[in-house]
Amino acid sequence: MSNNNSYGQIVKSTALIGGTQVLNILISIVRIKILALFLGPVGIGLAGMYQTATAMVGTLTGLGIGPAGVRQIAEAAASGDELRVARTVALLRRTAWISGLLGMAVVLIFAKPLTIATFGNDHYTGGVALVSLTLLFGGISAGQTALLQGLRKLKELAACNLLGSLFGTVASIGLVYVLRDRGVAPFLVAVAGFSILTSWWYARKVVYPSVHLPWRETFQEARPLLGMGASFLALGLLAAGVAYVIRILIIHELGMHAIGLYTAASNISLLYVGVVINAMGADFYPRLTSVSSNHPAVNRLVNQQAEMGVLMALPGVLVTLLLAPWVMRIFYSGEFVSAASLIRWQILGMGLRVACWPVSYILLAKGMGKPMVILETVSSALEIGIIFFFMRLWGLEGCGIGRLLFMALATVCISLVGNKITGFTWSNDSKNVLSTSIGFAAAILLVIHFAPLKLGLAAGGALTVIASFWCLSRLNRALGTDLLSVLRLRLFSRPKAEAP
Numbered sequence: 001m002s003n004n005n006s007y008g009q010i011v012k013s014t015a016l017i018g019g020t021q022v023l024n025i026l027i028s029i030v031r032i033k034i035l036a037l038f039l040g041p042v043g044i045g046l047a048g049m050y051q052t053a054t055a056m057v058g059t060l061t062g063l064g065i066g067p068a069g070v071r072q073i074a075e076a077a078a079s080g081d082e083l084r085v086a087r088t089v090a091l092l093r094r095t096a097w098i099s100g101l102l103g104m105a106v107v108l109i110f111a112k113p114l115t116i117a118t119f120g121n122d123h124y125t126g127g128v129a130l131v132s133l134t135l136l137f138g139g140i141s142a143g144q145t146a147l148l149q150g151l152r153k154l155k156e157l158a159a160c161n162l163l164g165s166l167f168g169t170v171a172s173i174g175l176v177y178v179l180r181d182r183g184v185a186p187f188l189v190a191v192a193g194f195s196i197l198t199s200w201w202y203a204r205k206v207v208y209p210s211v212h213l214p215w216r217e218t219f220q221e222a223r224p225l226l227g228m229g230a231s232f233l234a235l236g237l238l239a240a241g242v243a244y245v246i247r248i249l250i251i252h253e254l255g256m257h258a259i260g261l262y263t264a265a266s267n268i269s270l271l272y273v274g275v276v277i278n279a280m281g282a283d284f285y286p287r288l289t290s291v292s293s294n295h296p297a298v299n300r301l302v303n304q305q306a307e308m309g310v311l312m313a314l315p316g317v318l319v320t321l322l323l324a325p326w327v328m329r330i331f332y333s334g335e336f337v338s339a340a341s342l343i344r345w346q347i348l349g350m351g352l353r354v355a356c357w358p359v360s361y362i363l364l365a366k367g368m369g370k371p372m373v374i375l376e377t378v379s380s381a382l383e384i385g386i387i388f389f390f391m392r393l394w395g396l397e398g399c400g401i402g403r404l405l406f407m408a409l410a411t412v413c414i415s416l417v418g419n420k421i422t423g424f425t426w427s428n429d430s431k432n433v434l435s436t437s438i439g440f441a442a443a444i445l446l447v448i449h450f451a452p453l454k455l456g457l458a459a460g461g462a463l464t465v466i467a468s469f470w471c472l473s474r475l476n477r478a479l480g481t482d483l484l485s486v487l488r489l490r491l492f493s494r495p496k497a498e499a500p
Contacts, residue, residue, distance in 0.1 A: 023162055024161065024162060024165045025271055027165050027166055027169050028165070028169070028271065029330070029331060030169065030173075031169040031172060031173060032044075032267070032331050032332060033330070033331060033332065033333075034173050034176070034177075035047075035172070035173070035176055035187075036264075036331075036332040036333050036335075036336065037333055038176050038177065038180060039176065039180070039181065039184065040260070040333075040335060041256075041257050041260030041261060041264070041335055041336065042256055042257065042260055043181055043184060043260075044260045044263055044264055044332070045256050045257070045259040045260030045262075045263050046124070046127075046181070046184050046256075047184050047187075047188065047263075048247065048259065048260075048263035048266075049118055049119065049247065049251075049259065050124075050127060050128065050131045050184065050185060050188060051131075051134075051188065052118070052240075052243055052244050052247050053114055053115070053117075053118040053128055053131075053244070054107055054114075054128065054131050054132065054134065054135060055240040055243065055244065057103055057106050057107050057110075057114070057135065058103045058134075058135040058138060058139070058240075059233065059236035059237045059239070059240045060103075060106075060233065060237055061099055061100075061102040061103035061106055061135065061139070062099050062103065062135075062138075062139055062142065062233065062236065068231075068232050069092045069096075069142075069143060069146035069147070069150065070146045070149045070150045070285060070286065071150070071285075071286075071289055071364075072088050072092065072150070073085070073088055073089070073092065073146060073147055073149075073150025073151060074150045074151075074152075074285075074286040074289050074290065076088040076150075077150065077151055077152075082208060083211065085208055086208040086211045087211050089147055089206070089208055090211055092143050092146060092147060093143050093144075093147075095143070096139050096140050096142060096143025096144070096146075097139070097140055097143075099139040100135060100136040100137070100138065100139025100140045101136060101139075102139075103132070103135030103136065103138075103139055104132045104133060104135045104136040105132075107128065107129065107131070107132035107135060108129055108132050111125050111128045111129040111132070112125050114128055115128045118244075118248070119251075120251075126185075127184065127185035128185075130185040130186065130189060131185050131188055131189065133189045133192065133193075134188055134189055134191075134192040137189075137192035137193055137195065137196040138192055138195075138196075140196050140200075141192070141195050141196040141199045141200075144160075144196075144199035144200055144202075144203035145157060145160065145161075145199050145203075147203050147206060148160070148199075148202060148203060148206070149285075149286065150286060151206065152283060152286055153202075153206065154283060156202040156203075156205065156206075157202075159198075159202060160195075160198040160199045160201065160202045160203075161198075163194075163198040164191075164194045164195040164197070164198040164199065165191075165195075167194040167197075167198070168190055168191035168192075168193070168194040168195065169191075171187070171190035171191070171193075171194065172187035172188075172190050172191055173187075175187045175190060230369065231364075231369025231370065231372060231373055232364075232369075234369075234373040234376070234377075235372065235373060235376050238373075238376050238377060238380045239376075239380075241380065242380045242383055242384060245384050246384060246387055246388075246399070247259055247262070247263075249384075249387075249388055249391065250262055250391070250396070250399065253391060253392070254391075254395065254396060258395075258396050260336075261336060261338060261339040261342065261396060262339070262342065262396060262399060264328065264331075264332050264336050264339055265328075265339045265342045265343040265346055265400070266346065267331075268320065268327060268328065268331055268343050268347075269320070269343055269346035269347045269349075269350050270350065273313050273316065273317065273347070273350040273351065273353070273354055274350075276309055276312050276313045276316075276354055277309070277353070277354060277357060284301075284305050284358065284361065285361060285364070285365070287301065288301055288302070288361055288362075288365040289365045292365040292366045292367075295422040295423060298362060298365070298422050298424075299418075299422055299423065299424045299425070300427075301358075302358045302359055302361070302362060302418070302424060303426065303427040303429070303430045304478075305358040306354075306355050306356075306358045306359070306426075306430055306434075307427075307429055307430045307433050307474075307478070308475070308478065309354045309355065309357075309358065310351070310354055310355050310433050310434060310437050311433060311471045311474050311475055312471070312475075313351060313354045314351070314437045314440065314441075314467055314468075314471050315464065315467065315468045315471060317347050317348070317350070317351045317441065318440060318441065318444055318460075318463070318464045318467055318468075319464060320343065320344075320347045321344050321347055321348070321441060321444050321445065321448070321460075322444055322448065322457070322460040322461065322464060324340035324341070324343045324344050324347075325337045325340040327340075327343070328340055328343065339396070341397045341400070342396055342397050342399065342400040343400070344400065344445070344448075345397065345399075345400025345401050345403065345404050346399075346400045346403055346404075348404050348441055348445075349400070349403040349404040349406070349407040350407075351437070351441065352404070352407040352408060352410075352411050353407055355411060355434055356407070356410060356411040356414050356415070359414045359415055359417075359418045359424065360372075360414050362417075362418050362421055362422055362424065363375075363417070363421065366421065366422075368421070371417075375413075375414075375417060379406075379410055379413070382406065382409070383402075383403075383406045383410075386402045386405055386406045387399050387402035387403060387406065388402075389402065390402035390405075429478075433474065436470070437467075440463060440464075440466075440467040443463055444460045444463050444464070447459045447460050447463075448460060
């Protein structure tokens with residue numbers, strides 16, 4: 001595959017999934033804004049703590065089936081054996097049901113101690129028990145979306161994500177409007193419920209031969225899936241554990257109001273950059289797995305993915321950096337504006353994450369689960385330590401500074417690991433894109449902090465426009481086309497009338 005075709009595939013898949021996620025963002029703006037007005041920082045923090053409290057259990061009982069299933073489905077599809085695909089699909093669906101039921105049962109059984117550990121009292125036990133349903137719905141939905149992603153059914157994947165978000169938003173607003181604080185747990189369940197319905201609707205359209213899979217064979221054939229899933233399980237558990245511990249530390253050190261601000265800032269920093277990461281990851285992981293034995297191809301694809309990711313993420317990062325107070329006011333309310341400085345540091349950290357996450361997929365694509373788990377364990381402990389250290393120094397803003405410094409260190413470390421495994425090095429294009437992007441971000445950060453408000457906004461706005469045009473020119477060069485001309489042609493060209 002030529003470089004232009006490879007870049008084109010990245011942009012095409014990113015545009016499809018990313019475009020859908022942009023619509024999801026617009027839906028989320030409405031949902032978050034209304035919920036923030038109804039609930040305030042404490043209510044938003046409560047929703048975040050419900051999710052964090054159950055996330056670790058969901059990750060543990062999820063057995064890594066979602067990402068492991070994507071790999072299994074992708075490998076089965078690449079073999080061209082329809083029967084193998086059918087058996088893999090049947091196995092994936094059955095194990096997804098088991099993991100979802102297991103997660104719900106564990107939360108129900110340990111609802112009270114889990115609530116006390118999270119909140120310091122048992123006042124929210126009923127809410128935690130109700131939110132256990134999200135683990136059942138999430139487990140089943142993970143199996144269904146893994147099928148779509150593994151087969152690279154990106155249109156169906158995009159549609160189910162969009163519709164699930166839309167229906168879940170409508171239901172959540174209604175619940176919170178009627179129940180106020182008591183509607184926090186029900187609205188989380190409603191969002192998860194509509195997610196499973198839409199993923200089921202599109203997954204059922206995938207046609208494959210009918211197979212009978214006895215339970216004895218299920219347990220036998222599940223071993224490779226669960227063995228692969230164990231690594232993903234450990235990685236997910238570590239990620240959930242980091243989020244949980246950091247929030248617990250914030251609650252104990254700074255209080256519930258602070259955790260509401262932190263949750264809001266984290267959501268915003270993930271919003272745009274998350275679009276880029278999720279959109280690219282939907283197609284990147286199966287593609288990287290298919291060439292995992294070809295190290296030059298792996299390194300080339302990782303560099304291309306990182307380069308395109310940074311170019312697509314940079315304008316949004318700079319806009320968020322420049323307009324952080326207004327972003328918080330628009331998405332939430334005036335009560336959240338004090339978290340503007342936090343979100344600036346966090347969005348910079350997320351920008352670095354866009355650059356380094358493709359490199360981390362080298363280990364996953366090559367099936368190196370144990371080294372990845374060891375690396376992630378060390379980095380998780382380091383992340384908690386760095387964030388806690390700076391939180392003690394500078395309060396809530398220190399959490400963002402700590403996250404940025406950790407991501408900078410993680411980028412260096414994962415690059416060295418990639419070099420050890422496949423001989424990975426950053427290409428000249430990638431280094432140029434990354435260093436120039438850091439320069440733009442640093443310049444805007446400086447004018448925000450040292451220039452008067454109006455002058456800083458004007459200078460930062462000019463830098464953002466220049467950076468956006470630079471990103472567009474780099475994308476055009478990589479694709480060998482003019483994106484604006486293509487977009488203008490598709491939007492404004494009219495079909496020719498047929499001759500009589």
